[in-house]
Amino acid sequence: MEIRALRAGDDRSRFQSGDPDLDRFFHKFAGQNQFKHYVGVTYVAVADGRIVGFATIAPGHVEIEGLPAAARKRLPRYPLPVLRLARLAVDQSAQGQGLGTQLLRFVLQLAMRMANDYGCIGVVVDAKADAVDFYAKYGFIPVEAVEGQSDARPGPTPMFLSMHAIEAALRTRDSTGG
């Protein structure tokens, strides 16, 4: 299995994660977003010549209020650079085999590179309700609801993983050789 940037000639049409929005994005928009509009880059996991997972990222920024309270300490009050994990999905045929974790780890390595080359305080993701526990497992912290928003409001949960947590996560795995 290889993780690499999407190529214009890749066949995206057979990918099915089971989430219609994610699949539609991948089939219709991932290519033009990357090759025509340059608004983000999609990395694909390829096994036996077939795409079995993808992660789409774009650099972004957050205001300090958009971070969990615990992550705000000592940060300046101007917009802060982050890597945004815009989408992550694994083909149904490959779910539950560790591929989502591998793609996420790949994204954390990109964030580390961004931190070293350009500045990046962490990774943000708008987690769908079904995926909040997945991200929480890797240390992502939900950003507290902004005043005036109702907890009952359905919709994605913004979550954040700091660069310090990313460094620690990558170090731990590296030291165990995993």
Ligand SMILES: CC(C)(COP(=O)(O)OP(=O)(O)OC[C@H]1O[C@@H](n2cnc3c(N)ncnc32)[C@H](O)[C@@H]1OP(=O)(O)O)[C@@H](O)C(=O)NCCC(=O)NCCS
């Ligand atoms: C969510 C998704 C990306 C996870 O990828 P995956 O390859 O199936 O996950 P992994 O095999 O790497 O799972 C790693 C761990 O997370 C757990 N996990 C997987 N999906 C989970 C979920 N939705 N909620 C909570 N835990 C989850 C697994 O049980 C596993 O735990 P374990 O290590 O204790 O056994 C994938 O199932 C998927 O594409 N789902 C549909 C689309 C989606 O919801 N994407 C996220 C949108 S924000």
